[in-house]
Amino acid sequence: MTERIKTHHLSVATSLYNFINNEVLPGLSIDKANFWSGFDSIVTHLAPKNIQLLAERGRLQSEIDTWHDKHPGPIMDMNAYQAFLKKIGYLVPTPEKVTVQTHNVDDELAHQAGPQLVVPILNARYALNAANARWGSLYDALYGTDVISEDHGCEKGSHYNDKRGAKVIEFVRYVLDKTIPLKKGSHIDSCAYSIKNGELVVTLRDGSHSELKAKQQLLGYTGNALTPSSLLFEHHGLHLDLIVDKSHPIGATDPAGVCDLMVEAALSTILDLEDSIAAVDAEDKVLAYRNWLGILKGTLTESVTKSGKTFTRGLNQDRIYTAKSGTGEIRLHARSLLFLRNVGHLMTNPAVLYEDQSGVSREIPEGILDAVVTTTIALYDLRQLASNQIQNSRKGSVYIVKPKMHGPSEVAFACELFTHVEQLLGLPKNTVKLGIMDEERRTSVNLKACIAQATQRVAFINTGFLDRTGDEMHTAMHAGPMIRKGEMKTSNWIKAYERNNVLVGLSCALRGRAQIGKGMWAMPDLMADMMKQKIAHPLAGANTAWVPSPTAATLHALHYHQVLVSQIQKDLEHIDESREHASLLHDLLTIPVATNTHWSEEDKQQEVDNNVQGILGYVVRWIDQGIGCSKVPDIHNIGLMEDRATLRISSQHLANWLRHQVVSEHMVRQSFERMAKVVDAQNANDPLYLPLSGREHTSKAYKAALGLVFKGEEQPSGYTEPLLHAWRQEVKSAHE
Numbered sequence: 118m119t120e121r122i123k124t125h126h127l128s129v130a131t132s133l134y135n136f137i138n139n140e141v142l143p144g145l146s147i148d149k150a151n152f153w154s155g156f157d158s159i160v161t162h163l164a165p166k167n168i169q170l171l172a173e174r175g176r177l178q179s180e181i182d183t184w185h186d187k188h189p190g191p192i193m194d195m196n197a198y199q200a201f202l203k204k205i206g207y208l209v210p211t212p213e214k215v216t217v218q219t220h221n222v223d224d225e226l227a228h229q230a231g232p233q234l235v236v237p238i239l240n241a242r243y244a245l246n247a248a249n250a251r252w253g254s255l256y257d258a259l260y261g262t263d264v265i266s267e268d269h270g271c272e273k274g275s276h277y278n279d280k281r282g283a284k285v286i287e288f289v290r291y292v293l294d295k296t297i298p299l300k301k302g303s304h305i306d307s308c309a310y311s312i313k314n315g316e317l318v319v320t321l322r323d324g325s326h327s328e329l330k331a332k333q334q335l336l337g338y339t340g341n342a343l344t345p346s347s348l349l350f351e352h353h354g355l356h357l358d359l360i361v362d363k364s365h366p367i368g369a370t371d372p373a374g375v376c377d378l379m380v381e382a383a384l385s386t387i388l389d390l391e392d393s394i395a396a397v398d399a400e401d402k403v404l405a406y407r408n409w410l411g412i413l414k415g416t417l418t419e420s421v422t423k424s425g426k427t428f429t430r431g432l433n434q435d436r437i438y439t440a441k442s443g444t445g446e447i448r449l450h451a452r453s454l455l456f457l458r459n460v461g462h463l464m465t466n467p468a469v470l471y472e473d474q475s476g477v478s479r480e481i482p483e484g485i486l487d488a489v490v491t492t493t494i495a496l497y498d499l500r501q502l503a504s505n506q507i508q509n510s511r512k513g514s515v516y517i518v519k520p521k522m523h524g525p526s527e528v529a530f531a532c533e534l535f536t537h538v539e540q541l542l543g544l545p546k547n548t549v550k551l552g553i554m555d556e557e558r559r560t561s562v563n564l565k566a567c568i569a570q571a572t573q574r575v576a577f578i579n580t581g582f583l584d585r586t587g588d589e590m591h592t593a594m595h596a597g598p599m600i601r602k603g604e605m606k607t608s609n610w611i612k613a614y615e616r617n618n619v620l621v622g623l624s625c626a627l628r629g630r631a632q633i634g635k636g637m638w639a640m641p642d643l644m645a646d647m648m649k650q651k652i653a654h655p656l657a658g659a660n661t662a663w664v665p666s667p668t669a670a671t672l673h674a675l676h677y678h679q680v681l682v683s684q685i686q687k688d689l690e691h692i693d694e695s696r697e698h699a700s701l702l703h704d705l706l707t708i709p710v711a712t713n714t715h716w717s718e719e720d721k722q723q724e725v726d727n728n729v730q731g732i733l734g735y736v737v738r739w740i741d742q743g744i745g746c747s748k749v750p751d752i753h754n755i756g757l758m759e760d761r762a763t764l765r766i767s768s769q770h771l772a773n774w775l776r777h778q779v780v781s782e783h784m785v786r787q788s789f790e791r792m793a794k795v796v797d798a799q800n801a802n803d804p805l806y807l808p809l810s811g812r813e814h815t816s817k818a819y820k821a822a823l824g825l826v827f828k829g830e831e832q833p834s835g836y837t838e839p840l841l842h843a844w845r846q847e848v849k850s851a852h853e
Contacts, residue, residue, distance in 0.1 A: 119399060119467065125157035128470040128478070130399030137490065141410060145496050147542075155541035156489055160471045160481060163534055167462055167482040170530055174523055174834060177559070178592070180205045185595035191710045195703055202706075208562060209525060211698065215569045215625040219550060221512040222576050225454040226632045229354045230660035230682035231384035232670040233634060234453065237393040237746050238405045242419045242430070246667055248412060249433045250383035251453045252358070253671030255292070256367070256376075259285045262644035264672060277366075286371065289378050293359070296352040296678045297334050299327040308372040310361060312342040315442045322372070337438035337447045347379075349438050349447065353681050355674065356381040356449060358436070383670040385632070385661065386453035387552075388412070390487055391460050391520050392584075392760040393746030395739050397842045398849065399468035406490050409457060413497045415507030432507055454516070455509050456552060456577070457495075459487035461521035462530070464838050484519070485534060491517065492538045492549055499548070516576060518552030521584065522567070523834070524559040529570040547573045552632075555618050556581030556762075557588045557834070562705050564621045578627065579634035579663075580618045582611065587765030589709065590773055591835030597710040598777040601724055602770050605709060613704030619658040620701075624694040628686045637663040639758045641748060644672055655680040658689045665758040714779060721780055722788070727752050728767040729785065730792040732822050733809060735759045737796060740818035740844050741807050750799045752792075764825065764837045772829030785826060793819065817844050 120131040138149050184201055192198045202208040225231075236247040259265050260273070260281060265288065267273060271281040293304040302321045309320035317335045319327045329335060336356070340346030348359040358379040362368040368376030388409065396402055411417025418431040433451040440447055460466075465480035473479050495515040497503060510516070519531045528551075535549040551574040553560070553567060560567055568575055586605050593599075605611060615635070622633045635654040638647045647664075651673055654662035660682045664670045716724075730752040738744040748756040757763070774780045793809035800806040809819050821844035825837055832839060 121470070124153045126161060126472045127153070127157050127481075130468045132403050133399045133468050136403045136406065137493075140407070141490075141494055144414075144502060145493070145500070147493070147496075152493075152541070157471075159489060159534075159537045159541065160469075160485060163485055163530075163537065164471060164479070164482055165474065166530060166533075167485065170462055170523075170527055171833070173526070177205060177207050178834070181207070181592060182595045185593060185597075189595070190597050191712060192706065192708060195706065198706065199702070202562075207524075207559060209566050211563075211565050212569045213695075215565055215572065217568065217572050217575055217626045217630055219573060219576055219630050220547070221514050222550065222630055223454050223510055223512045223514065225384040225450075226516075226576050227630050229384050230655065230677045231355055232382055232664045232673040232677075233632075233661040234383045234386040234667070234670055235389055235393065235458070235637070235663055236386065238388040238390055238408050238457070239394045239396065239401065239743075239745070241408050241411070241417055242421065244388055244408055244412060245417060245419055245430050245432065247383065247386040247388070248452045248455060249430075250386065250667035250670050251381065251433070251451055252379050252436070253382040253667055253674070255289055255378045255380050255671060255675075256285055258644075258668045258671040259288055262668060262672070263642070264288075264645050264648055266645075279370075282367065286367075286375075292378065292675065292678070293357075296357060297350045298330045300330045301325075302327045307375075310345065310348055310359070310373055310375075312338055312345060312348075312441060317348065320373075335441050337440045339438055342439075342443060347438075349449075353678055354683075355677060380671055380674050382674045383453045383664070383667065385456060387456040387458050387518055389458045389746075390491070391458050392762055395743040395745040395841070395845055396466075397845045398466070400849075401743070402466065402468045402486070402490075406494060409491060410494045410497070412455065413494060413503060413507075413509060415503035415505050434505060434507075450511075452507075452509075456516040456518050457487075457491050458518040458520060458552070459491060460484050461519065462527055463521065463833060463836060464842070484531075488517070488534050488538050488549075489541070492535075492544075493542060496542060499544070513548065514576070515549045516552065517549055518554060518577065518579075520554040520581075521557055521834075521836075522553065522560055523557045524563050525566040525570045528553060528560075528567045532571050532574055535574065550574055550576035552577035552579065554579055554581050554584075555614075556584035558585070558592050558705075561585065561614055561617065562702060564617065565625065568621070568625045572625075575627070575631055577632040577634060578618060578622050579632075580615055580636055581762065582606075582614075582636045583762035583766055585614060586611075587762065587769050587835050590766070590769040591830075591832075593708040593710065594769075594773055594776065594830055594835075596708050598714050598779045599770060599773050600709045600711045601716075601720075602728070602766060608709045609704040609707045610709060613701045613707075615657065616697075617701045617705060619689060620692060620694040620697065623658065623686055623690050628683070628690065632661045633659050633686075635659040635662040637758065638665060638669060638673075639763075640755060641665040641669060641758060642756050644669060648672060648675070652676045652679060655682045656685065658682065658685045660686070714777075716779070721774075722784070724774075725771065725780055725785055725788045726792060728771050729788040729822075729826075730795055731757075731759070731767045732764060732771075732825060733789070733792050733796045733819075734799065735764050736822040736825070736841070737800070737807070737809060737816075737818040739841055740821050740848055742805055743845065743849075752795070754799070761837050761841070765835055768825040768829045768837060769835045771826045772835075775826070776830060782827070786823075789813075789819075789823065817848050820844065 234247040290305040306322040338345040360377040363374035365376035436449040438447040460483040466483040469481040734749040746760045749759040
C-alpha cells in the first residue's frame, strides 16, 4: 500500500509530498500551506470538468458508432455526414478570423526554423543529451551514419578510416559552399582562414585570397583574429561554427586546419511525461519531476562511459565569441529550448487521491497534477535561480505541450487549468504557453476553433500522424474494415490533414509567433533515407519537425539551410485557407474504409504478423522493464523508435479487422504465439529481458498485449494507456 499524507481534500503519496515540500518549495520561498490549499482548490474546481469532457468524448463516439451501424462502408453522402456531425456537436462552427497574439515567445519558436527532439524525461542521460543537442558535430554525424556510403573502402570499422574521413570533409566543404559561399573560388580549395579588419579572408590553394559573398554572414570568432580557432557564421537564421585546430588529428591533415563544422541543430526539445515514458505511480512521477527540477536548476548530471573513459555529463554552458570587429562579446545559447509535454486529459494517477463532491476517493486527473507540479518547478527558470547562468526561456515563458486533446472545449479547459496554476503561483496570465498537438480527428476538423481558444497562449502546433491514424480508425471503427496500415500514408485524409495544419496555422498568424511542426522520422539507423525524404517538412511550411536523436537533429538541420522556411510560409499565406476549407474538410472526413477487402490469405497473415510483432516488441519492454520508448526492431529487424502512438495504430487496426471478420481470433492468437518467439530472439542479448514464449499464461506483458487487441474496441478513443498502466502496476506490485 502507498503511504499517504492527508492535506485538505487531497491524499498525497508521501514520496511526492516530501519531494515537493523538501526539494521544490524551499528554494522558491513558497509557503507550503498556501501551496497545498491552492492545489486542493484547483483539483476541487477542475477535476469534475475533466470528467465531463471525457464523458462528452464517450457520448460523441456512441453517436458516431450508431450512425455507422446504419450507414456502413465509405461515406456516400458527405453533406449528410457533415450535417450529422454538426448536429451532435462533433463539428463546430469555424471562426471567420482568428489572430494569435502570443507574447514573450523565445526566438527558437517564433523566428528560427530547425529540428526538434522528443525524449523521455525519466531517462536523465537522454534528457541531458537532448538539451545539449542544440549544437552538433557535422563531421561526427556524417562519419557515423549511412549518409556517407561504406562502398569502395569507406567502411566505418573500429578505427578511423582516412578514405571515409575524406568523404566527410568533402561533403562538409560543399555544405560551406552552399551556406556561406565565397565571392570567388570554393571552400574545397581553402588553405587558411583569418579575419582582417572585421572581414573573413580565405587563402586558396593557388595562393589567391577570397572573401564571403555576403560579408554579413560572419558574426565572430574565438582565439586570435589572424589565426582563429573557430569562426561563427549565420545562414537562414541558424549558426555554423567552423572549428580550426591544426593540433587535432583531423585538422593536422587539413590544409586549412579545419577539424569540424558545428551546426546549430535541435533548436528545441520536448521533455516528455507522456507517450515515451511509463509513469504509473508516485515513484515514477517523482523521478520525472526530479529530472525536470535538476535540468532547470542546472544541477542534473549523469556519469557516462564512452570508449573506456568515464566522465560526468551536465548541461552545456553558453557559447561565447568575440564579435568580428574585435570588440564586444557574442553569447549564444548552447542548449535546446525546452518544452515539457504534460499528460493529456484522459489518464489519472494514484500519486494523489482526492474526494469528489460525493465524498468518493478518486485518482487525480494526471494532467492537472502535471500542470501544477511542472509549472511550479519552472519557477526556478523564471526567477533565474539556476547555477552557472543556466537558463531556458529568456522571455520568461513556460512551454507545455498538451497532447491528445479532442476539440476546442478541451483546449479551452487546458487554458483554464493554466490560468488557475498561474494564479496559485502568482504568475502573470499567459506565462504558460501551450503546444497543441493536432493528433485527434476532432481537433483536426476543428483546428481553427481550437486555436481560437488559445490565442494568447499557443506557441506550437504539430501534426502527429501516428496518434491521428489511431484515432481515425477508432472513431470510424463501425464503418467497416480499414485499409492496410501501410496504405494510410497515401490516403486522402492524411494529405489533407498535413496541409490543413499548416494553412490554418498560418491563417491564424502563427508565423513569427509560434512553431508549426511535423512528425517523427522513426528509423534512427536510416539517416540517408531521412536526408532524402524529410526535406518535405520544411518545404511544406513547417518550421520544425521531430527527429529521433541528436545525430538526426544535426543532419536534419541541413534541410533548413536548403529551405528558407519563413519564405515558404509567406508564400503560403497568400493562399486563402477559407477557400480550401470545404475541400480539405471533405478529405479530412473521408474515412479510409477498404472498398475491396478481397485480400489474399498471405496478405492478411502478413498484416496480422506485422501488427502483432510490433505490439509484443514494444509492450514487453513497457510492462516488464518500464521502458516507454526505445528502438524496437520490426518484423524485418529494422530498428524503429516506438512509443504508445505506434502501439495505438497496431492494436486498433487488428481490433478493426477482428470486428469486421477480415481475420479470425484463431489467426490472431496463433500469430501472437509465433511472434513471441521472434521477439524473444530479437531481445536475446538483453540480460533484463523476460521471454514471452512458453509463458503465455503467466506473462503480464503477453496478457497486456492480447488485451490491447481483443479489448481494443472498448478502450476510450482506442488509447493504450489504461491497459498498459494497469498491467505495469501489477508488475511493480509483484516486485514490492
